[in-house]
């Protein structure tokens with residue numbers, strides 16, 4: 751897909767932090783550009799469950815408007831401290847070294863970015879009350895599937911199936927690359 755090779759300076763800083771931490775589990779640039787574009791439509795408070803080394807946070811920040819805040823929580827303290835370094839002088843981003851459940855009483859959020867590696871925490875029931883009406887949930891890291899119901903490793907992907915059919919959200923799976931897709935769900 752067509753995109754300039756350069757990434758925003760804040761994302762470059764996050765890559766550098768990740769390189770030093772030896773951490774490679776972060777969203778792809780295609781997803782990051784989507785996050786930035788969505789963040790640019792948001793007001794209020796956005797949140798991310800699982801900061802990693804701050805790459806997704808940095809993409810969100812690169813698109814965010816001046817009057818918004820991004821809260822992100824990372825369980826691994828070393829990673830959280832590394833990510834905090836990226837945003838030291840940035841009042842719009844708070845990186846918490848904590849379980850993401852800490853963010854549950856800080857919503858409702860205008861955008862919530864999740865990694866579905868923990869399907870229970872990423873379920874519709876688990877997050878519906880954390881998002882404001884009109885708010886967007888972005889779930890990263892799916893493999894595109896043209897079948898219905900969607901399959902992952904030969905099994906029905908019930909997490910994806912539920913997000914795409916739950917009446918509390920209007921949702922779509924978006925391919926960001928031939929081998930990668932994300933779910934975007936807007937709360938009705």
Ligand SMILES: C[S@@+](CC[C@H](N)C(=O)[O-])C[C@H]1O[C@@H](n2cnc3c(N)ncnc32)[C@H](O)[C@@H]1O
Nearest residue numbers: 776777800801802805806823824825826849850
């Ligand atoms: C795939 S990485 C996140 C990548 C990041 N969102 C990005 O786009 O750059 C998932 C992260 O979630 C963190 N994590 C897992 N369980 C968690 C929990 N209960 N609370 C907070 N962070 C958690 C892991 O330590 C890991 O760093």
